[in-house]
Structures are given as C-alpha cells and as structure tokens.
Amino acid sequence: MEALIVGAERAFAERGFHGASIGYICQCAGRTTGAFYSNYDSKLKLFLDVFRRHSDRTADYIDERIAQVDTERDLAPQLARIFADIFNSAHLDARWVFIHLEFRLMALRDREAAVALVEHEQWFSRRIGTMLDALFERCGHRPALPGTELAGLLGAMTRGVKLDRAIYAMGGVEDPLSSDQVAGALEGLFRSVV
Template sequence: MEALIVGAERAFAERGFHGASIGYICQCAGRTTGAFYSNYDSKLKLFLDVFRRHSDRTADYIDERIAEMDTGRDLAPQLAGTFAEIFNGEHLDARWVFIHLEFRLMALRDCDAASALVEHEKRFSRRIGTMLDALFDRAGHQPALRGTEMAALLGAMTRGIKLDRGIYAVGGVDDPLSTDQVAMALEGLFRSVA
C-alpha cells in the first residue's frame, strides 16, 4: 500500500487528480491495477491517503518541535520559527502546491471531495490545536484564540504563502516576503493571541 501512496503522490503532482489514471498511478508505483483495487475502491480514497500521509508528516514535525519548546522563555519567537520553517521548508514543496490546489478545486465542484477535505482539515486542525493548547497550558497562558482556531488560521496562511511562492517561482519573480519577514509576522500573531 505504501508504494501505491508514493506512486500516487507523484502521479497526482504531475497530472492532477483527473489526469492521473489508475493505470498511470500503478505505473508510478510499480504495481498492478489489481493491487490498486485490492486496497482502494476509488481514486478519491487513495488521494485522501496521499493527503493524510503528508499532513501526518507535517503534524509529527510540529509535535516534535513543540515538545522541545522552553515554556520558561517567550513562546512567540519559538512558535514563529517553527511555522516559518514549515512555510519555507520541504514540508510544503512545489509538488504540494499542486496537490493542495487540486484538492481545493475538486472540493468546490464535488460534494464528496468537499466533505472529505473538510473532515481532513478538521482532523488536522484538532491535532495541531491540541498541541498548541497543551503548550500554552504548560506555559500558564490563556490565549485569545483556541488552538484549533490558531491551527486553521496558520493552515490558511501556509496555503496562501506557498501558492504565491509557487507562482512567483514559475514567473521568475523574487518572493516579496523573506523567511525573516514571515517569521516576524508570525511572531506578532503569536504574541497577540497569547
């Protein structure tokens, strides 16, 4: 099943959801179509697994970083640094700009995809929100926003920044926001809510 997910990630990034046939996904995965049908009853379910796998890796990274944070120090720059790395790092490379955008466009046109995306994002925001709430509890802070609200806001910011950066890169234009500027803005956000 792991090979199918890896192959599907490549196929979806290259050809999009509708352009990546099950045959092409299996070719990218080095598996037969029988392997697909023995694990999945729809391409959407495989797409969701690809999406979940990536989100889980990102959430695991955030969890590790939050666990290392020193609650005796100012949390705002520590959190800003972690999330700025996500905005700029390998967690959301150019391939993921396409996959995220593809899913969002599908969701605007397809009720099943919309329901699946909403459930996925709620799950992800709850997971990140729980981490943030626990961190603020350990530090003795009562933030103005709940963790899930902060997570939803950070998710929207991440998607927007990565989409813009992808467009600038294709257009050969320098990104108007440096990593340091993004970190500074995030530090202000975390300081204001905490």
C-alpha cells in the same frame, strides 16, 4: 499499499486528480491495477490517503518542534520560528502545493471531495490545536484563540504563502516575503494571541 501511495503522489502532482489514470498511478507505483483494486474502491480514497500521509508528516514535524519549546522563554518568537520554518521549508514542496490545490479545486466542484476535505482539515486543526493548547497550559497562558482556531488560521496562512511562492518561482520572480518577514508577522500574531 505504501508503494501505491508514493506512486499516486507523483502521478497526482504531475497530472492532477483527473489526469492521473489508475493505470498511470500503478505505473508510477510499479504495481498492477489489480493491486490498486485490492486496496481501494475509488481513486478519491487513494487521493485522500496521499493527502493524509503528507498531513501526518507535517503534524509529526510540528509535534517534534513544539516539544522542544523552552517554556521558560518567550513563546511568541519560538512558535513564530516553528511555523515560519514550515512556510519556508522544502518540507511542503511543490508537490504539496499541486496536490493541495488540486484537492481544493475538486472540493469546489464535488460534494464528496468537499466533505472529505472539510473533515480532514478539521481533524488536522484539532491535532495541531491540541498541541498548542497543551503548550499554553504548560506555560500558564490563556490564549485569546483556542488552539484549534489558531491552527486553522495558521493552516490558511501556510496554504496562501506556499501557493504564492510556487507561483513566483514558476514566474522566475523573487518572493517578496523573506523568511524573516514571515517570522516577524507570525511573531506578531502569536503575541496578540498569547
């Protein structure tokens, strides 16, 4: 199944959800169509697994970084750096931008995709929010926003910044937001919340 997910990630990034046929996905995965049908009953379910896999990697990365926060120091710059590094890193590369945008466009046109995306984003915000709430509790902070709401806001910001950066790169134009500017803006956000 892992090979199908890896192959599907490549196929969806290259051709989009509708353009990536099951045959092409299997070709990218080095598997037969029988392997697809023995694991999935729809292309959307495979697409969701691709999406979840990437989200799991991102959440695991955030969890590792939050575990390293020094609770004796000011939280705002530390949290700002963690999330700025996500905005700035190759961890969320061009494939992520294509796949994420593809999912959002599908959700605007297809109720089943919309329900799946909303459920996924709520799950992801709760996962990151739980990490943030635990950190704030360890530090004795009562944030102005619950962790889940803060995570939802950070998710929306990440999507916007990554999409703009991909467009600027495609257009051969330097990104107007430097890594330091992003970190500074995030630090201001965390200061206002914490």
